[in-house]
Amino acid sequence: MASIWRTLRRRILTPDDAETTLGRRGFHRKSAQAQERLETVGRTFLRGYAAAMQARTPAEVEADLEKLPDWQRGFAYEGAGMGLAVLDGLPFGRSDHVQRFLRRPLGDSYRYLVYVGIGWAMARLPRFRWPKPHTLDPVLVPLVLDGYGFHQAYFNTARYVGAQYREAAFPWPGGAHGAYADKSIDQGIGRALWFVGGTDPERVADLIEAFPAARRGDLYSGTGLAATYAGGVEEKELRALLARAAEHRGELAQACAFAADARARAGIVPEHTAAATRVFCGTTPEEVARIAGELRPSGPEGDLPAYEVWRRRLATRFVSSGGVNR
Known part of the structure; x- marks a missing residue:
């Protein structure tokens, strides 16, 4: 039953790959090569997000992401950061997915990208479910806001x-x-x-x-x-x-x-x-x-x-x- 729930969670909460195409977003197409690069980045991000949605443990997330070509993995870890932060923000289940992931050597080596992914999650979560700033590295907290800004410009480009x-x-992190x-x-x-x-x-x-x-x-x-x-x-x-x-x-x-x-x-x-x-x-x-x-x-x-x-x-x-x- 738990496995079925994780699969459903992945399908329900993961955006379609089409959302990251330049055509859907209305972004400039410089060349076929540049388009492929940017759309690959988008698909890879969603691969990481989906992996986090379905995995039982941080180790399972890592195992999935490490199968990717090496230059793409950072984007997948960014997506995983978003997915883990979304799970932390849900009103049921554990609330330490991000911290457990960052305590692992691979998670820590991609810490910057995971922090950016947390900002993506904040753009999709109600404010009362945003992470507490004191639980994050005080030097790197602005990377979370960087992720938030990227999400807003990427998906709400006209505005x-x-x-x-x-x-x-802006109400977070305050102080x-x-x-x-x-x-x-x-x-x-x-x-x-x-x-x-x-x-x-x-x-x-x-x-x-x-x-x-x-x-x-x-x-x-x-x-x-x-x-x-x-x-x-x-x-x-x-x-x-x-x-x-x-x-x-x-x-x-x-x-x-x-x-x-x-x-x-x-x-x-x-x-x-x-x-x-x-x-x-x-x-x-x-x-x-x-x-x-x-x-x-x-x-x-x-x-x-x-x-x-x-x-x-x-x-x-x-x-x-x-x-x-x-």
């Missing part, structure tokens, strides 16, 4: 991208740095713009430049993370994006570092990530990941949450070293 909607006084939520959500929106613009750097930059100037740095940051982690472009296109970013090149480099660090933590660094670190940071993914670890703060500094301290340190390091001034 969050076309109308540039911004929620007033001393609660106002930072807007910046984190914008970083997620920027990441989604890589999909909305079909990995076309000029189109993506045009979308960003249509936003108010105060939001563009965070949007370029999100785009840089997506370009580094998901790929879908040649090196000359990365250089075109770098040129368009202009004064926001530091944000591109910072986000590139986060993506390279996430790839390195999982031990899987595809060539498209190496190309991005060459262009945005002027060095290898391994060196970028080392610097990201070196500069990670232990806590907030004054009015800045630790995550923003980290972002600024990375942007400053790569700008001062000349890595983004070419």
Whole structure:
């Protein structure tokens, strides 16, 4: 009976793959190759979500996801993060699916992606079922909001991208740095713009430049993370994006570092990530990941949450070293 229930849960709660096609979403189609890359990412995310919906244990989720091609697994773990957080938010059953998963070595190696997946779940759950911020890594809490912003821009594109909607006084996580939520959500929106613009750097930059100037740095940051982690472009296109970013090149480099660090933590660094670190940071993914670890703060500094301290340190390091001034 339990197995039947898990199968039904997977079928009822998992969106159809068609929801992630560029045609259904109305996103730009740059080329057949770029379309296939983005739609593969979407299908892989749903594979991870569905695995979490049906598995009995964290080990079963991992076993399913590890069957995927290596460059795709991060997206599946992101989807699993959403699925596990949805299960935690249901009004019955256990409420520690995410934490149990993160305590496992593989879950921990994809921690950044799982946190982003939690944000996807928040976009689908009532607010009273959102996770308690104190149960999460205080440095990485903004990644949850990044996931929330991505979901909203991906599925509510007309409102969050076309109308540039911004929620007033976002209620989570609250606390001393609660106002930072807007910046984190914008970083997620920027990441989604890589999909909305079909990995076309000029189109993506045009979308960003249509936003108010105060939001563009965070949007370029999100785009840089997506370009580094998901790929879908040649090196000359990365250089075109770098040129368009202009004064926001530091944000591109910072986000590139986060993506390279996430790839390195999982031990899987595809060539498209190496190309991005060459262009945005002027060095290898391994060196970028080392610097990201070196500069990670232990806590907030004054009015800045630790995550923003980290972002600024990375942007400053790569700008001062000349890595983004070419």
